[in-house]
Amino acid sequence: MSELRKTSLNALHRRLGAKMVNFGGWDMPVEYPSSGGLIAEHKAVRGSVGVFDVSHMGDIRIHSGKKPGGALAAVQHIAMNDASKLAIGQAQYSAMLYPEGTFVDDVIVHRLGEDDYLLVINAGTREKDTNWVRESTKELDCVVEELSDAYTQLAIQGPRSAEVAQKLTDADLSTIKNYWFTRGTVCGLKNTLIARTGYTGEDGFEIYVPSDVATSERIWNQVMEAGRAFGIVPCGLGARNTLRLESKMALYGHEISEKIIVWEAGLDRYCKMEKGDFMGRAALERAKAAGVTRTLVGIEMIDRGIARDEYCCCNEAGERIGVVTSGSPSPTLGKNIALAYVPPAFSAVGTVLYVEIRGQKYKAQVVATPFYKRPKKAAAPQGA
Amino acid sequence: MAHPKSFRYTKEHEWLDVKGDLATIGITDHAQHELGDVVFVELPKPGAKIETGKSFGTVESVKAVSEIYAPASGEVIEVNSELQNKPETINSDPHGAAWLIKVRLTNAATISDLMDAAAYEAFIAEKGKETSA
Numbered sequence: 001m002s003e004l005r006k007t008s009l010n011a012l013h014r015r016l017g018a019k020m021v022n023f024g025g026w027d028m029p030v031e032y033p034s035s036g037g038l039i040a041e042h043k044a045v046r047g048s049v050g051v052f053d054v055s056h057m058g059d060i061r062i063h064s065g066k067k068p069g070g071a072l073a074a075v076q077h078i079a080m081n082d083a084s085k086l087a088i089g090q091a092q093y094s095a096m097l098y099p100e101g102t103f104v105d106d107v108i109v110h111r112l113g114e115d116d117y118l119l120v121i122n123a124g125t126r127e128k129d130t131n132w133v134r135e136s137t138k139e140l141d142c143v144v145e146e147l148s149d150a151y152t153q154l155a156i157q158g159p160r161s162a163e164v165a166q167k168l169t170d171a172d173l174s175t176i177k178n179y180w181f182t183r184g185t186v187c188g189l190k191n192t193l194i195a196r197t198g199y200t201g202e203d204g205f206e207i208y209v210p211s212d213v214a215t216s217e218r219i220w221n222q223v224m225e226a227g228r229a230f231g232i233v234p235c236g237l238g239a240r241n242t243l244r245l246e247s248k249m250a251l252y253g254h255e256i257s258e259k260i261i262v263w264e265a266g267l268d269r270y271c272k273m274e275k276g277d278f279m280g281r282a283a284l285e286r287a288k289a290a291g292v293t294r295t296l297v298g299i300e301m302i303d304r305g306i307a308r309d310e311y312c313c314c315n316e317a318g319e320r321i322g323v324v325t326s327g328s329p330s331p332t333l334g335k336n337i338a339l340a341y342v343p344p345a346f347s348a349v350g351t352v353l354y355v356e357i358r359g360q361k362y363k364a365q366v367v368a369t370p371f372y373k374r375p376k377k378a379a380a381p382q383g384a
Numbered sequence: 385m386a387h388p389k390s391f392r393y394t395k396e397h398e399w400l401d402v403k404g405d406l407a408t409i410g411i412t413d414h415a416q417h418e419l420g421d422v423v424f425v426e427l428p429k430p431g432a433k434i435e436t437g438k439s440f441g442t443v444e445s446v447k448a449v450s451e452i453y454a455p456a457s458g459e460v461i462e463v464n465s466e467l468q469n470k471p472e473t474i475n476s477d478p479h480g481a482a483w484l485i486k487v488r489l490t491n492a493a494t495i496s497d498l499m500d501a502a503a504y505e506a507f508i509a510e511k512g513k514e515t516s517a
Contacts (some may be wrong), residue, residue: 019420031420038446039421103462227421238420238447306424306444329446331425 007055008152008216016234021079024124028058028237035233042239042331045200045217046372049158050235055211056123059150060133064115070141071115077110078136078279079119080262082272086111091179091197093270095256096132097280101287103256103265105129108197110181118147136279152216156223157204157243159374165205167226169194173205187222189215199240201247202374231364245326246372248298248339254325255296255339261287263278264341266296294322294341298369299353305362307338307355309326313346314354318361321346321353330371337371338364354379385415388479392495393504394455399479405492407456411443411474412482414508419445422474425467427484432460434487436494441484443474456494458487 004027013020018029021290031038031040035050044050062071075083081094088111096104105125110118121129130146137144156165171184171194181195198204222230241251255265262271262284265348273281282342301307307327312320327338338355346353349368354361391399397415401408416422426442434440434454441452463485467473473482489495499507 019418037421161491242446304424306449309451329444331446 005056007053007057008213009220011213012217012220013053013234018234018236021237023056023237024122026123028056029053029234031236031238032234035235036354038236038238038242039235039331042242042304044231045202045235045239045243046156046332047158048158049160049164049227049230049232050239051220051227051232052155052157052235052240053220054155054206054240055152057153058121058123058126058129058146059151059153059208060119060121060130060146061112061145062117062133062137063143063145065112065141065143066113067082067141071117071143074137074140074142074144075109075117075119076275076278077140078133079107079270080278080280081109082275083109083111083117084275088113089179089180089182093179093194093320095262095267095270096129096136097278097282097284099283100259101261101280101283102258103260103262104132104250104258105252106250106267108254110193110195120153125252136353150211151208152211152219153206153208154219154223155198155200155204155206156202156227156232157198157235158202158230160227161204164193164223164227164230164232165207168207168222178203182317188218189219199249200243201249201370201372202243204289209284218363241326242328245328245337245339246330246332246370248370251326260341261292263292264285264294264296293343293346295344295347295365296318296325297340297342297347297366298371299324299338299340299355299364300367300371301336301338301355301362301364302352303362303364304335305355305357307340307357307362307364312356313340313342313364314356314361315346316354318321320356324355327355332372337367339369342366385479387412387414387450387501389501389505391479391501392498393456393507394453394498395507396453396455397508398452398455400455400495401483402489402492402495405489406461407458407487407489407492407495408483409455409485409487410470411452411478412504413478415450416475416478416482419443419448419450419474421446422471423469425474425484427467428460429459429461432457434460434485443471452484455498456487456489457491458489460485461488462486494498 019032079094090109095106186192193208313322322342351366439451
């Protein structure tokens with residue numbers, strides 16, 4: 001096995017006694033017993049605030065070549081949402097597609113400047129994505145820069161996250177809406193990117209600071225200090241997964257992959273067919289006419305049992321009809337929930353189906369998603 | 385948490401407390417720590433036969449399923465039904481209140497093949513070295 005990659009906070013996580021796991025080739029904290037473990041971390045984010053090291057995420061900057069407009073044309077070509085709608089300082093959820101209409105990866109597109117974009121991509125797909133962006137834009141007038149290793153990315157998430165983040169910066173965060181970002185001085189670091197984004201379904205901020213160990217650890221410690229009054233805890237990938245699952249946010253390799261098309265994943269509202277041609281569009285048009293054979297649904301277990309990733313779904317007769325893509329106990333709801341691909345005939349809320357667990361059928365039902373929605377006060381739509 | 389000296393241990397991280405031909409079986413503190421928050425336990429019914437090396441139940445944490453392998457053969461005479469409603473007891477008291485099943489052993493003599501507390505602690509220390517290397 002090749003050596004695992006490490007973020008600049010790796011030594012700090014180990015000093016905190018985090019349980020480490022291999023996540024997509026990265027040695028990452030899955031939970032911190034010192035925070036009380038996964039469920040305590042999850043509840044801290046839902047109830048107050050938590051901080052995650054998400055420096056394993058990748059960053060690709062696309063900016064103008066010889067003439068202005070080249071970067072926008074490139075982003076429009078490789079990603080399915082409509083980046084022309086973005087104001088400077090705004091971000092949107094989007095995805096890069098293969099010509100087949102299936103997923104290269106999902107991304108958050110940030111418009112940094114007049115013709116300047118930052119794509120935040122997944123850790124496990126960094127090289128693939130970067131190669132894909134370079135290859136797909138080589139005929140276009142733009143400059144592609146991979147900046148992944150330049151940044152330590154911290155996610156401060158939870159209903160108290162704005163109060164914590166505000167203590168660290170001179171930028172007025174009350175003016176930053178969900179899926180917008182700004183630049184400000186953060187812990188003395190000038191011109192730091194602060195985005196109101198996240199992967200937890202809560203209000204939250206992601207900050208991008210230089211990735212040297214000394215700076216990364218200093219900022220982490222200052223975030224912890226700023227959050228102390230709110231009971232901030234370090235959170236690992238375990239809580240990150242249960243939080244995003246409750247909020248029905250897709251995870252690459254699970255709900256989206258090179259085998260799944262946009263319509264199946266239910267990400268229609270982030271796919272702008274009317275914006276003009278883009279990679280995957282023609283296939284999506286054909287697929288729309290043909291209709292989907294499977295669709296992503298949320299299910300809740302009725303019988304006592306936990307549906308897990310890759311377990312089969314079946315009908316009453318025991319015939320296999322689909323597959324679970326992510327499944328877990330939900331710490332917020334106290335129920336066992338899952339996302340699964342099933343035929344459209346099984347997708348209506350209330351439909352009873354079964355999950356095969358260790359050779360036995362366990363009853364479940366289709367429920368409305370997201371499983372969890374944050375209280376109205378701070379709620380805002382995901383992306384543009 | 386210390387591993388009780390009077391117990392015997394397996395490489396799959398179960399413990400046995402043997403009195404005559406009766407064995408109480410649970411999972412070790414090391415095992416619960418590795419699993420994280422336990423949320424679900426599935427156990428056999430009284431009267432069920434368990435067989436050395438075969439799975440007799442599962443313990444699930446939020447993120448993982450772990451099979452429990454029988455450290456010896458025998459007949460289940462009692463099951464800890466409290467764990468259905470309070471699976472988290474496995475995290476808080478793995479060597480005591482969170483026992484899983486009581487078994488009448490087919491052959492109590494086989495227990496002497498299992499590790500004692502000192503050997504088990506040496507075993508997990510060695511494993512810890514491997515994974516952090």
